[in-house]
Amino acid sequence: xxxxxxxxxxxxxxxxxxxxxxxxxxxxxxxxxxxxxxxxxxxxxxxxxxxxxxxxxxxxxxxxxxxxxxxxxxxxxxxxxxxxxxxxxxxxxxxxxxxxxxxxxxxxxxxxxxxxxxxxxxxxxxxxxxxxxxxxxxxxxxxxxxxxxxxxxxxxxxxxxxxxxxxxxxxxxxxxxxxxxxxxxxxxxxxxxxxxxxxxxxxxxxxxxxxxxxxxxxxxxxxxxxxxxxxxxxxxxxxxxxxxxxxxxxxxxxxxxxxxxxxxxxxxxxxxxxxxxxxxxxxxxxxxxxxxxxxxxxxxxxx
Amino acid sequence: xxxxxxxxxxxxxxxxxxxxxxxxxxxxxxxxxxxxxxxxxxxxxxxxxxxxxxxxxxxxxxxxxxxxxxxxxxxxxxxxxxxxxxxxxxxxxxxxxxxxxxxxxxxxxxxxxxxxxxxxxxxxxxxxxxxxxxxxxxxxxxxxxxxxxxxxxxxxxxxxxxxxxxxxxxxxxxxxxxxxxxxxxxxxxxxxxxxxxxxxxxxxxxxxxxxxxxxxxxxxxxxxxxxxxxxxxxxxxxxxxxxxxxx
Numbered sequence: 001x002x003x004x005x006x007x008x009x010x011x012x013x014x015x016x017x018x019x020x021x022x023x024x025x026x027x028x029x030x031x032x033x034x035x036x037x038x039x040x041x042x043x044x045x046x047x048x049x050x051x052x053x054x055x056x057x058x059x060x061x062x063x064x065x066x067x068x069x070x071x072x073x074x075x076x077x078x079x080x081x082x083x084x085x086x087x088x089x090x091x092x093x094x095x096x097x098x099x100x101x102x103x104x105x106x107x108x109x110x111x112x113x114x115x116x117x118x119x120x121x122x123x124x125x126x127x128x129x130x131x132x133x134x135x136x137x138x139x140x141x142x143x144x145x146x147x148x149x150x151x152x153x154x155x156x157x158x159x160x161x162x163x164x165x166x167x168x169x170x171x172x173x174x175x176x177x178x179x180x181x182x183x184x185x186x187x188x189x190x191x192x193x194x195x196x197x198x199x200x201x202x203x204x205x206x207x208x209x210x211x212x213x214x215x216x217x218x219x220x221x222x223x224x225x226x227x228x229x230x231x232x233x234x235x236x237x238x239x240x241x242x243x244x245x246x247x248x249x250x251x252x253x254x255x256x257x258x259x260x261x262x263x264x265x266x267x268x269x270x271x272x273x274x275x276x277x278x279x280x281x282x283x284x285x286x287x288x289x290x291x292x293x294x295x296x297x298x299x300x301x302x303x
Numbered sequence: 304x305x306x307x308x309x310x311x312x313x314x315x316x317x318x319x320x321x322x323x324x325x326x327x328x329x330x331x332x333x334x335x336x337x338x339x340x341x342x343x344x345x346x347x348x349x350x351x352x353x354x355x356x357x358x359x360x361x362x363x364x365x366x367x368x369x370x371x372x373x374x375x376x377x378x379x380x381x382x383x384x385x386x387x388x389x390x391x392x393x394x395x396x397x398x399x400x401x402x403x404x405x406x407x408x409x410x411x412x413x414x415x416x417x418x419x420x421x422x423x424x425x426x427x428x429x430x431x432x433x434x435x436x437x438x439x440x441x442x443x444x445x446x447x448x449x450x451x452x453x454x455x456x457x458x459x460x461x462x463x464x465x466x467x468x469x470x471x472x473x474x475x476x477x478x479x480x481x482x483x484x485x486x487x488x489x490x491x492x493x494x495x496x497x498x499x500x501x502x503x504x505x506x507x508x509x510x511x512x513x514x515x516x517x518x519x520x521x522x523x524x525x526x527x528x529x530x531x532x533x534x535x536x537x538x539x540x541x542x543x544x545x546x547x548x549x550x
Contacts, residue, residue, distance in 0.1 A: 046394050047393075047394065048390055048393070048394065048550060049550075070396070073394060073395060073396040074396045076394070078394055080387075080390065080391060080394075082387045082390070083387045083388075083390060083391045084386045084387050084388050084391070085388070085391065086316075086320050086388065088319075088320040088321065088324040088325060089316065089319075089320050093316055093319065093320075096312065096316075097312055097313060097316050098395065100308050100309045100311075100312035100313070101309055101392070101395040101396060101397040102395065102396060103305035103308070103309075103396070124324075
């Protein structure tokens with residue numbers, strides 16, 4: 001739980017008064033562009049940053065108090081963005097060392113298999129690819145079976161294989177009743193994984209809801225567009241929403257179910273004997289909701 | 304029990320990572336002092352029994368203790384911080400003492416290897432005889448290492464970057480090695496200067512080590528200096544604990 005969190009670095013305010021609560025046993029996502037304040041927020045939750053103002057409780061403990069933080073550390077796991085492991089170490093040794101840190105027997109082989117590194121245990125960190133290092137970092141965060149898992153941009157630098165592994169591990173943990181807090185700037189990841197999303201922009205939370213709610217509230221209308229010779233909507237179709245026309249292209253914006261609208265449009269076009277040239281259905285996505293909320297696309301457009 | 308296991312595993316890993324897999328670094332760490340011994344022995348020697356090697360063996364060991372503290376521990380910690388290695392371990396339940404103790408253990412082993420090689424080369428090539436009581440020599444070495452590791456940790460604490468840690472370590476180690484009776488006898492300086500230099504913990508440590516190891520002076524003679532070194536160690540440890548930053 002975070003209340004009124006502010007974090008400034010000198011005169012730069014990275015997090016500007018945010019509040020949110022994470023339900024235990026769910027996957028919670030902070031979604032936003034780079035520089036929105038997601039990492040700063042997450043790092044404050046695990047004791048890697050002291051808030052300028054506001055309060056944080058993780059499992060009822062205050063990570064800004066050293067005594068609480070000491071009690072918290074064994075119960076949380078984290079995959080950080082800015083981090084590294086000793087270059088000369090190999091994956092198996094790091095897993096063994098971290099098991100010792102948490103006072104548990106090493107689960108080296110099991111963890112390596114779970115993150116797809118079973119045949120790379122004796123490879124040195126310096127020789128591992130970015131994606132492999134990310135998967136090892138995930139294994140280190142998971143090995144001690146934490147109650148709360150913090151993942152900072154977990155799929156950054158991962159290939160599709162790594163991302164699939166990470167997603168299934170995160171879901172597996174949630175299904176085991178654990179809580180996951182992650183930051184991401186991948187819409188697809190947020191939509192697929194998160195039970196609840198806070199959209200962040202410039203240090204503030206601009207929306208806090210489930211992905212479906214975000215899309216329903218902010219995603220805008222669904223659309224069906226048709227290009228067909230001699231097509232014009234009749235009264236029944238007019239009632240479905242707002243029609244606009246560009247040349248031979250007709251576009252319907254509707255609040256209703258676009259699939260039903262599409263069926264009605266096709267039936268009408270056939271009845272008119274209009275030959276359909278193109279037909280397209282668009283459902284509002286989380287991306288649409290994000291753009292509507294922030295006025296920007298999530299990925300910076302290259303200059 | 305858990306913390307002891309942490310310490311043992313961390314120490315074993317340090318040996319594997321920074322000793323077994325870093326052959327180049329280990330080679331130079333071990334070869335450089337021998338090179339200094341040979342070079343300075345011939346440079347300063349006026350005859351086979353002039354005693355310059357006897358002066359140099361403990362002097363170079365002492366200088367290695369200084370550089371081990373400032374470079375080996377101080378710069379290494381700053382590097383660990385700059386590479387974001389410290390923040391990763393900071394969020395684990397590992398207590399700080401485990402991290403420091405295993406780093407110091409690894410450094411001590413490296414120092415011990417250096418000392419053994421220097422003493423062996425000194426004995427075989429330059430006929431330097433170590434006649435002091437082994438446990439007394441060990442005690443001086445351990446206390447000196449503790450002193451300069453604790454002072455080196457302050458370097459690692461105050462330096463913001465690896466580069467600045469390197470600069471601070473150079474500024475401390477190189478002049479100290481020359482002003483602390485390690486390579487050059489400070490008796491060659493005017494009396495006032497050499498008396499002043501004997502106030503340095505590095506001079507007190509190296510002189511004690513030499514007198515105990517080579518001249519067989521009982522350690523009890525240097526009780527006051529040893530107490531001072533212990534004081535430096537306590538002060539260094541307290542300041543390090545106060546100023547050290549994991550992030």
